[in-house]
Amino acid sequence: MKKITEKDIQQSIADAIQYISYYHPEDFVKGMVEAYEKEKSEAAKNAIGQILINSKMCAMGHRPLCQDTGSVNVFIKVGTKADLDIQNELEDIINAGVAQGYTDPDNTLRYSIVSDPAGERKNTKNNTPAVIHYSVNNSDKIEITVAAKGGGSENKSKFTVLNPSDSIYDWVMENVAHMGAGWCPPGILGIGIGGNPEKAMLMAKESLMGHLDIHELKARGPKNAVEELRLKLYEDINKLGMGAQGLGGITTVLDVKILDYPCHAASKPVAMIPNCAATRHIHFELDGNGPATFNKPDLDLWPDIELPMDTIKRVNIEDLTKENLSQFKSGDTLLLSGKILTARDAAHKKIVEYKNAGKPLPNGVDLKDRFIYYVGPVDPVRDEVVGPAGPTTSTRMDKFTKDMMEIGIMGMIGKAERKQPTIDLIKEYKSMYLIATGGAAYLISQSIKGAKVLAFEEMGMEAIYEFEVKDMPVTVAVDTEGNSIHTTGPKKWRTI
Template identity: 50%
Template sequence: MPRRIQQEDLADSLARALQFISHHHPPDFVRAMRRAHAAETHAPAKAAIEQILVNSRLAALGRRPLCQDTGVVQVFLRVGVEVQFGRRDGQAPVALQRVADEAVRRAYTDPINPLRASMVRDPLGERRNTRDNTPAIVHTELVDGDRVEVLVAAKGGGGDVKARFATLNPSDSVANWVIEQLPGMGAGWCPPGVLGIGIGGSPEQAMLLAKQAVFEPIDIDALRQRGPADAAEALRLELHERINALGIGAQGLGGLSTVLDVKVATAPCHAATIPIALVPNCAATRYIRFTLDGTGPARFEEPDAELWAGIPDRFEMPDATAVDLNLLDRQTVASWRVGQTLLLSGRVLTARDAAHKRLVDLLERGQPLPVDLRGRVIYYVGPVDAVAGEAVGPAGPTTATRMDKFVGAILSQCGVLAMIGKAERSAQTVADIRRHGAAYLAAVGGAAYLLSKAIRAARVVAFDDLGMEAIHEFELREFPVTVAVDAKGRTVYRFIEARTPAPE
């Protein structure tokens, strides 16, 4: 007899799952981060990991997103061949893509916990935001049985943009290829996290293997204790050790933990090739699995509060230097030193890719800007919409390198004093920062809810039609950052020194 499963149950389960994972890390990730924090000896990296842990606790308690990038929804369905889909409303079943999109729309527009819409249509044209984060990315596999097994993930752009693929020769070293990718990937994927490695199959199969691998439980410590049983497990151990020895560390700040685990999935391939793909998962690790058997929608249990025992509800920086942004001048910026921790209070402006492009286009046409940037600090952020009692929703930094192409014009023509983002800058940008006596400040990616609590007021001041990419003015109070590039062009990101020339 076929097993009848209602599509409404699938949609309800997906919507509930997306809300749940928006504010809950998987328990194995929290435990792994706690181990990394306990072992870390490099102060900037230890502080970054602590912020991620505090953020994890606060997001679970507040039921608000872990990260402002609430992810592209990716749904992996294993549908038993004995399953028969139906609908409670008596209508004919619809395509599973429509079911997933209905769930995404419901989850991302939930008024109690709205999630940021990041999907755009027409990728080569206007790139207009869909406003509800649809469509989902749906993968469906027919398997034996009478159940529907579901893996749902919300994958942030910072991880997927760092994905890599190559076709190696059979005599090439897979481990060496992976190690060669890490410095070029930078810190935009918010390490420490999990790397998924897909080996074999065809190109698209290798990428899918790597993507799915990052959602396997973290168990590298257990593997190390029992030893590898096959070549794939031996590769995991080798890569885990060699990657962490690179010294990239948490947020690229150095230290012991760049990866928490390395997952390897394999498939048969052509004798003349080794297709290999690499996909990282970031500090906003969000996924969950469930099974539908026809008895109703899935239920998701809250993790035991003991998971966060001992983690404080705020992050303290006793050695940080207080900075009043409303009185900031170039002399103060020049006094900052790379690696120094600051607590920022006062007004900042926000701007991401779309806003920067509009600003530079206006400059090139000789037209006035909608907001005066002289003497200001720009924060690279696209926040989540606020709910009652919030000035703004979770608002962590986005990857700064995407704005590098605009920095020369913004610094030379607008008089900006500093920028806030995450991850490293290009050699040219470092040179521009030095030339203009500016600075680049790093906030912790993956600590968005924690950081939002330092934002006391927010208003849109330009480009309202861009949604989360509009220019906002934030009022900050003790917003924590690290001086990542100082006015002399010195950078905290040591791992890039071997592959980029020093600034002139």
């Protein structure tokens, strides 16, 4: 029997992380292509088109599908008959592979993991440790599934313990309706039913690693209650009208996956975890014949897509004032050119601290009459000015919006909806909220022609940058009158 070596495990993990950073699973691409072809909402079709263009660009350029290159989840099943030639702990070997994959100089990935989560929250600088789930079987192999899961979709996870007589369908539909667009639909919904709380959550996550087969199930018909529930949820969630990026449309989920397990008679644990438009996972086996190999997908898998330019307005940011923002209406698609600033959670917190202390920002940074882009970019490689730089979820910045308005910012760029108090502030200050497409990070980065750090350099991707952009694609999500596309869009396309 051939030996499975420490080197083989580490290299396979590293190669898998690199592979999934720029290749969508083929079944996911096919599902997105089908969604694009049948989408009737112009705004949603445009968003799906951007995601598919981005996906093909990443496959060709070997750069991340999303700037949030995720936290690593590893499912590893070790055969009791496998001949392992390892000296270190298996957990350490896996994490060495994760670190190797994320620090690859040819395709540097963003480090998003922080230690001391309840305290200092210090970045670990190599995206370790992974969250690892172990199991065993009687084989002579090791089976490994590697997934990278973005924070936007993880943050929308839900869990409850229902009464035995309660409806799982009703609970899921209620929570999906209130989940918003921060998880970057269209994507996949994973559900775990039964076991106990931790088992249900694990099954929900593990279900997301399965093959998209909802249309096969629909064609042959359900054989049990779980399959009936999958079909009903798939059809009715899409009838809610949320659509791509929450803009309103007919496809919100590409599939609904469910795993179940026996549970106590007095309870019904249910967990729900969505997977975003940057779905990233791969399964492989090690049998002693060296590290895993991963085949490149055929580029013919992706269609050639051109975005409609006849309805898009080109806008020079330097020409904008608070007085002329009212010309843009919710739902308008714009191509922005000019200079914008970036700031995420940590930078916003710092800015407010400086404001409350009556201190100017470092290096003379002035936020007045500027657009703030909520982004934490990937570090550049080769001749890039910046790596993939898609938007982060905007609701996390809602708590800082009043302070930012008082400072005098002109507008904001992010992804997903804003809460009503923030919408009210946008209307009060005659500001504007724009969205860029989540899941189109590499495409967006091509419109960034210059990038420099202005303040808080020690915070890495959380620093304040100045981006010089040329034809950056955005959509007006909330206009100066407080009209929100995330309210009007889904309402128009809802059929349930």
